Amino acid sequence: MxxxxxxxxxxxxxxxxxxxxxxxxxxxxxxxxxxxxxxxxxxxxxxxxxxxxxxxxxxxxxxxxxxxxxxxxxxxxxxxxxxxxxxxxxxxxRKDEIGVSLGEFVEQNFLSDEVVRSKLATFSVADRLGEWLADPKNAERASAEGAVVAQGVLRFLSDSDVERLIERLARTHLFDREWAPTIGRVGAELVAADQQRAVVDALVEAAETWLSEHPDALGEVVSTRLPRWVPGFAKGLADERAHKELIGVLRAVRDNPEHPLRLAIDGYLVDLTERLQHDPAMGERVEEFKESLLESERMRSFAARVWEAVKATLTSALADPASELRVGAASALVDVGVRLSADRGLSAKIDAWIADAAGYAVQKYRHDLASVISETVQRxxxxxxxxxxxxxxxxxxxxxxxxxxxxxxxxxxxxxxxxxxxxxxxx
Structure with a gap:
């Protein structure tokens, strides 16, 4: 048959x-x-x-x-x-006419602000959502479903489009503005708050540690500048003495907050931040440096590297149920559910927001939604x-x-x- x-x-x-x-x-x-x-x-x-x-x-x-x-x-x-x-x-x-009539019937009798609001008034969306999310199993399920959707979005996104977007945002928010005044203002605030001292301490400590671990780091910097008639052993002692003196200076700077070298650095930074804000020549030099960065090949590949790193990290975290991202998302959803269930004021606000959003959507798109019926019947x-x-x-x-x-x-x-x-x- x-x-x-x-x-x-x-x-x-x-x-x-x-x-x-x-x-x-x-x-x-x-x-x-x-x-x-x-x-x-x-x-x-x-x-x-x-x-x-x-x-x-x-x-x-x-x-x-x-x-x-x-x-x-x-x-x-x-x-x-x-x-x-x-x-x-x-x-x-009369199939097409029936479809149009059916669409008009649905639009007039179902897709109205009064009908939607009266239906939503019979129950609390926030309460039901809160009760559902307060269960850790449901929150974990929602987190897993959200991870699947997010992975799909990542696969759907075009790498070249995202890279162009990152580059465009970087150009707009980083390179289209003058750097010098901004750097100067931020630097002045940091110096006024003595934030530069931590940086100086870190640099001094790093330099001291490196010199201590590399006693031959200065080489023959001092001995090669002594007269030829000075004996060789004296030249060696001079190099060794210079190494020790330099370490001593670094230790003194580290231990003395009022060391002259520290004060000199502070004064230089104050002068530098002032020049960055008000000196046109300094501003022009900073802009030239910015333009050189903008035109460099490394800067052009910056967006690609950023997106590649972000995408790889997100993909790995979304695929792993035990990742901090997935676990944190599930925990956050549970907290949201508990708060929605306990806070009547919050749930009332959310219900009102949902009703307003649904009413607005129905009023604005009711004809478009109803036309789906007539267009489907016509096909x-x-x-x-x-x-x-x-x-x-x-x-x-x-x-x-x-x-x-x-x-x-x-x-x-x-x-x-x-x-x-x-x-x-x-x-």
């Missing part, structure tokens, strides 16, 4: 509906056939048995009712008997649309045929009985 293309589009539920529809069609048609047989028998024998006139009238009414309702039901989906009678095959011929194939709708409501429509048969029989019998009674009285 072959399966048609249209059949392959049906789901298991659709196939069950189709079988039920066929059974109901068979039942309704069987009632019509029974009514026709009864009518034929009664019509042929009513002269011999006058009481069969009532049976004939009932069967006749049943046939009329059954045929009329069969025509009405069939006309919804197709042309009865293939005859192109006006106002038949309503669904396939549907007419035959497939008809088949889908018939499978959904066709079984119930067959009851109309059955009811029409029964009601027609009652109506025919009643009309015949009344007419016979009136005729007997008049006659």
């Amino acid at each position: 072959t399966t048609t293309t249209r059949d392959t589009l049906l789901t298991a539920a659709d196939l069950e509906r189709r079988a039920a529809l066929r059974r109901m069609k068979l039942l309704a048609t069987a009632l019509l056939v029974v009514a026709a047989v009864v009518f034929a028998v009664a019509f042929g024998l009513q002269d011999q048995y006058p009481w069969l006139g009532y049976v004939r009238a009932a069967a006749e009414g049943a046939m009329v009712g059954a045929l009329a309702d069969w025509f009405a039901v069939t006309a919804l989906f197709r042309h009865p008997l293939g005859l192109r009678i006006p106002h038949t095959a309503i669904i396939p011929t 549907w194939d007419a035959r497939e649309t008809t088949q889908k709708i018939e499978l959904q409501v066709g079984r119930d429509l067959q009851f109309i045929r059955i009811n029409g048969t029964v009601v027609g029989a009652i109506a025919g019998l009643a009309i015949y009985a009344i007419a016979t009674g009136v005729h007997a009285v008049v006659g």
Whole structure:
């Protein structure tokens, strides 16, 4: 047994509906056939048995009712008997109009600010969200789902686009402004707060440690400048003495906050920050340095290196359930849930914000949302649309045929009985 293309589009539920529809069609048609047989028998024998006139009238009414309702039901989906009678095959011929009407109905009756707000007023979104997030398992699940979404976003993003964005932001916020005044102001504030002393201490300590670990670091810096007649051992002693004196100076600077060298450095920094803020020549030199950085190849690859490092770090952290990022996100969600559940004022504010946001979205985009219905219906194939709708409501429509048969029989019998009674009285 072959399966048609249209059949392959049906789901298991659709196939069950189709079988039920066929059974109901068979039942309704069987009632019509029974009514026709009864009518034929009664019509042929009513002269011999006058009481069969009532049976004939009932069967006749049943046939009329059954045929009329069969025509009405069939006309919804197709042309009865293939005859192109006006106002038949309503669904396939007026599919687009039905879609527009359905969209307008949804827009007017469902996508309104009053409906949305009244629905949201029946429950608290913040309370439900808080209760759900307060459970660590749910918070961990939300964190995991968020990590999956974030990983998808990272894969979706174009590296070249992100690198260009980073470079553009760096140019806008770092290079488009003059550096000298900003550096000068920040430097002046740091010097005024004595923040430079920590830097000087670190530099002095590093220099002292390095010289102590490298006693030959000065080499023959002093001895090579002594006269030739000075003996060689004296030159060596001079180099050694210079090394020790330099270490002594560094230790003195480290231990004495008021050492003259420290004060000299402080004075130089004060003068430098002042010149950076007010000296045009110094500002021009800083700008030249900035331009050289901007045009260097290293600076051009800066954005690529930054994004590569950030992306690798994020990808690794998002993929690892035990990473600080994932664990921290889950913990933060639990805290949010607990606070939402405990703080009635906060949950009320969030509910009001959600209601306002939903109301605004509905008011602004209600037509666009409703148009999705009409546009979707317009894209549907007419035959497939008809088949889908018939499978959904066709079984119930067959009851109309059955009811029409029964009601027609009652109506025919009643009309015949009344007419016979009136005729007997008049006659």
